[in-house]
Structure formats: C-alpha cells, structure tokens
Amino acid sequence: MTTTASTTRRDPNRNVVLGMLLVVYIFNFVDRQILSILAAPIQADLQLSDSEMGLLGGLAFALLYSTMAVPLAALADRTSRSWVITVSLAAWSGFTALCGLAGNFWHIFLARLGVGIGEAGGVAPSYALIGDYFPSERRATALSIYSLGIPIGSGIGVLLGGYIAATVDWRTAFFAVGIAGVIIVPIFKLLVRDKAKPKVAADNPAPLPVSPTLKETAGILARKKSFWFLSFGAAMSSMLGYGIAFWLPSLLMRSFGFELVQASQFFGALLLIGGVVGVMAGGLIADRLGGRDRAFYAWLPGLGFFLGAPLFAAGISSSNAQTAFLLFLLPQALAYIWLGPVLSAVQHLVVPAARSTASALFLLINNLIGLGGGIYALGALSDFLSPIYGDEALRYSMLYGLSLYGVAALLMALAGPALRKDWVAE
Template identity: 70%
Template sequence: MADQQSNISRTTSPNVALGMLLLVYIFNFVDRQILAILAGPIQADLGLSDTQMGLLGGLAFALLYSTLAVPLAWVADKTSRSWVITVSLAVWSGFTALTGLAQGFWSIFLMRLGVGVGEAGGVAPSYALISDHFPSEKRARALAIYSLGIPLGSATGVIAGGYIAATVDWRLAFFVVGLSGLLIAPLFKYFVRDKAKVPAPAEQTVAPYSFMGTVHILARKRAFWLLAFGAASSSMLGYGIAFWLPSLLQRSFGLSLIDTSLFYGAILLFGGVAGVLGGGMIGDRLGKNNKAAYGLVPAAAFLLAVPLFAAGIMSGSATIAFILFLIPQALAYFWLGPVLSAVQHLVPAESRATASALFLLINNLIGIGGGIFFLGALSDSLTPIYGEDGLRYSMLYSLTFYVIAAALMALAARPLKKEWIAED
C-alpha cells in the first residue's frame, strides 16, 4: 500500500503522459493497419478471398476487442489505468509478432483475436488518463493529439509493412512490429503513473467505480447514444476504407505494393494529422460557449467528405485520386476530438474509462466488426458485375454510412447542451 501511494505521489507531467500515451496509440494502429497493406501478399500466399480477409480485418479483431474493453475499463477505473494499458500493450504486441507464424485463415483468425484481447485494455483507460491530466477547456485538443496515433500509426504500418513485405517477406513485418511494441511496454509504465483519485461527494447518488452506476447514467443520456451510433456508422466506412483502399489502389489503379504504401501512407499522414488536430481545435473553440458544436462540427465534416471521397474513388488517375482523397481523409477524422471529449463530460470523472469503453463497444463492434467485412463481402458480390472494379463500387455505395453518421451527430447537438456535466 505504501509503495502504491509513493507511486501515485510521484506525479506525471501532463505532457509526458500525453506523449507516452500517443506512442502507445501509434503502436495500437500500426498493429491494426499492417494487415491491410499486407492483404495482397497474404491472399496470394494463403489463397484467401476478400470475404475471408474482411473477417480477419474486422470480426476476428473486433469481437473480443469490443466486448472485453468494458470489463477491462472497469478494472482500470477501480485499480490502475496505467497498469492496464501496460499489460494490454504487451499482450497485443505479442500476438502481432505471432501472426508472422500463421499458416492459414484460422491461425491468423486466432492471432487477430489475441490482438483484439490486448488492445481492448488500451484505449478507454487512455481517454480517462488524459481527462485526469487535462482541464475541460483543453480536453478536446489533448484527446485530438492522442488521436494522432490513428493517422501516425496507420501511416507507419502501411509504409513500413509494405516496404518490408516487398523487399523481404510479409511475415517479417509482423515480427518487427510486434517485438517493437514489447520493448515499449516497460518504458510506458516507468514514465506514466495514475493521478490520485478524488473522493466522490457524499451526496452522490451513484456509487463511484460502479459499472451499473455508469450504465444507469448513460441510459438516460440521449447524446451518448446518438454520438455512439453516429461514430459507429462513420466507422463502418472509415475502417472499411482504411482496410480496403490499399487493395483498391493495386487492383483499379495498378500501383505496386511499395507505391501503394507510399501513396496511402502519405494520405493517412497528412490528411489524418490535419483532420485530427483541426477537429480538436475547432471543437474546443466553438464548444467553449456552445456545447452543441461537439456534435455539429463532425456532422458538417462527414457531409463535406462524401462527394470528395466519391470523386477520388471513381477517378481514373492515381495522381488526381491522391489530391481528392487528402481533404476527405482529413474530414473523416474531425469527429475524434469533439466526440471523445463530449463522452468524457457525460459521466462523473471516476466513471470515464467505463463510459469510454461502452462508447467504444458500440463504435468498434459495429464499425470494425461490420464495416471491413461488409465492404469485402459487397466487393465479392459486385465482382461478377464490375470485375476488378467490384471493390471500387463497394466503397462508392458505402458512402451512405457517412450521411447516416452526419444525421445522428447533428441530432446529438441539442441534448449535448442539456446533458453536459460541467467540472474543473
């Protein structure tokens, strides 16, 4: 007990905590995105269909990732958020490395289940740690900086994975990425510690750290459900495009594996970073005086992204497609800072990780579990009609998910103003 109190008393600088959490999140998305750039070599080596790859990229990962996130977040709220993240990083990195030994569909499926188990304990406790270290008026920007792990990790996974696979072997890419994450785990725990928990007020009616207490709070929050299902709808397309765009670039635009990795890596890096930071800054600025902005900003971004994505998908030139994809890729990330910050403000501070996990359960089970598989299965069904362009039309038709997401985010604007919990 004395050691635990001593560990907590050695406070972590907010910027150091944020920097280390960002590093872990980068590895989180390197491990997710690497399968997308390696889909071509894996399919060629193991004879897998688009539907099977959709299951590996979606359901195999999302099944346990989404469901275990809730109990692991509750454990993080009740015990140590930094320890849960550390162990999670080690587990998902280990299974990523083991993926390099896979010999067929089911062995990769099991390894992706393991990656999902590990990553289940990484994100929601990280949201809560950031909210512990940063005040309300800076929280969307801090969460946006943390969310840079998505484009940075995705771009790193695409570029590094594609280069290693093209020059050596796709299996080596999994070994390198997984073992690198294992080395980071002890460094993270050394530098990042939990903040001391503030005792709950005596008049609080919901018991602190109670899972059902958090569920009861959220059950009455219309904004939570609208934001969660809006994010899930956007993720159906977002994760689907993230997984299948490398294959589209090779099939319909004729790019090599290395050219594809550089093309898509640049889109993720420049478009993603601009979108994540832009959404966080605009959300904080507009939301300071009007909490509805945390829903309206993402809604506008999704609507603007649809025609630009459509033009890029149907373009016949890789150069023109690159330009067209940059802007909607940025707009697709605008929701992260505002929405994640809003979810943190719908529950008391001691329930943030659990609330985030429930949000992620909806977002990821539907978005990752359904989106990647849906686009792959739709591609297979459209291939007899459009041939090699079946995947292109699968993406085009799936843009409807962004329109649905925009509508749900806009509907969340009014209840957000009423249900927001002011603090700090």
C-alpha cells in the same frame, strides 16, 4: 486538499503522460493497420477470399476488442489505469508477432483475436487518464493529440509493412512491429502513473465518492439521448472509415495498377497528411466553438461527414492516381475531425471516476459495428459485385458505402441539442 482545475493545469507531468499515451496509441494502430497493406501478399500466400480477408481485418479483431474493453475499463477505473494499459500493450504486441507464424486462415484469425483482446485494455483507460490530467477547456485538444496515433500509426504501419513485405516477406513485418511494441512496455510503465486521487481534507472528513459500477455507469448513459446519437453516429462513420482504410491499398493495386510499395507510399502519405490535419483541426475548433455552445462537439463532426462523402466519391471514381491523391486529401482530413470533439463529449456525460467505463461503452458500439462490420461488409459487397463489375467491384463497393456518411451526419446533427442537456461539468 482537493485537486482543482488549476492544479491540473500546472501539472508538469501531463505532457509526458500524453506523449507516452500517444506513442502507445501509435503502436496500437501500427499493429492494427498493418494488415491492410499486407492483405494482398497474405491472400496470395494463404489463398483467402475478400470475404475471409474482411473477417480478419474486422470481426476477428473487433469481436473481443469491443466486448473485452468494457470489463477491462471497469477494472481500470477501480484499480490502476496505467497498469491495465501496460499489460494490454504487452499482450497485443505479442499476438501481433504471432500473426507472422500463421499457416492458414484459422491460425491468423486466432492471432488477430488475441491482438483484439490486448488492445481492448488500451484505449478507454487512456481517454480517462487524459481526462484526469487535462482540464475541460483543453480536453478536446488533448484527446486530438492522443488521436494522432490513428493517422500516424496507420501511416507508419502501411509504409513499414509495405516496405518489409516487398523486401523480405509479410511474416517478418508482423515480427518486427510486434517485438518493437514489447520493447516499449517497461518505458511506458516507468513514465506513466495514475493521477493521484483527491485527499480528504482534515477539516472536512467527508468520505470520497465511490466509483460508479459498470451497471450504474451504463444506466446513466442509457438515459442520455446524446450518448446514443454520438455512439451510433460514430459507428456509421467508422463502418466506412475502417472499410476504406483497410481496402484502399487493395483498390490502388487492382484499379490503379500500383505495386505494393507504391500503394503503401500513396496511402501512408494520405494518412499522415490528411489524417494529422483533420484530427488536430477537430480538437482545436471544437474547444473554441464548444465553449460557446456544447452542441458544436457533435455538429462539427456532422459537417465533416456531410462534406467528405462527395469528395471521397470523386477520388474513388478517378482514373488518375495523382488526381485521386489530391481528391482524397480533404475528405481524409474531414473523416478524422470527429475524434477529439466526440471523445471529449463522451467524457463529459459521466463523473470523472467513470470515464474509462463510459469510453469503453462508447467504443463497444462504435467498434463492434464500425470495425467489426465495415471491413467485412465492403469485402463481402465486393465479392457480390464481382460478377457485374469484375476487377472494379471493390471500387463500386466503396462508392455504395459512402451513404453511411449521410446517416452519420444526421445522427450528429441530432446529438447537438441533446448534449446541451446531458453535459456534466468536470
């Protein structure tokens, strides 16, 4: 009996699977984002410059995170998505704990490489599992719920890391979150299983289609304009998004006079309130509008970037912390709107059997450029501007970087019409 959309809707396990994937994604971003709030004590202890800190936050993680995601996703498509996620969770949690043993730049650089390798196997197979368990008309919403792991995990990482670093030290913060992730591993494997593949009916013994290879999937995507517009549009926004997420705590301490715990509370609340609202709104609105016109899966994120840039500029330029918080809330939400719509659209550019691989190829572009370049670029620009602006250099680095949202909005506008042609149902 072939699995249908209606069967998928009635699956009683899908909410449990989505819940566990969300928990793992929260740990993913706790481990990833904790470095931002610990940047100041790490820099002071290990004597690192903004450029070196930018390499740790961006390139050290993104280099292997982006490239290893592709073969690991292809492996997940052809073997077991849940097993690849399980092993990946154990790996990145262990390397996060090892960051606490670092004695110099290269020690922590290599540990962050390990975190990147581990996390490479987590996200794309998770997207594919959600695609397997949820029907098309609910997929953007389901992916938005999963993407809540970004603001929730980032917020928890910032709050928890700031508290532990202030009360104990930054090394203990790495140990705590790494060990907690390892504890979750057996629980995840117990509750999450791959979706059963369709069976060949007795009266229709036609063989099941073979999963496309990595080369075949890449070839399919390369011929679709929407894939390139979506990928590079997301990458431009991610350069700024990851850059602001990494450097904002340092800006709060340098330009607003915050202590470490104050900065963690400010930024953590911003992520949890603005981020959660933005992620959920993006998925819900996209599923509603996208049912009428597939172009809205790209146009909605583009509008978010266009409106968010001037609001971010107002917050960054503010001299009052309370005013800055209010000014940051709305653009923080707008910056996260893209996740559900774009991730759902990428799922619909290929057949279901190739979803992990397609997601990984999207993430390769998005993260290698966005995560790998954004954090380092803002840090290096801050160093370059220091002779001119002094302690305010990081503020101006962020302001100049807002131009990336304009490029992202343009690319999303172009992606809309292409999606109408490139969309693959179920």
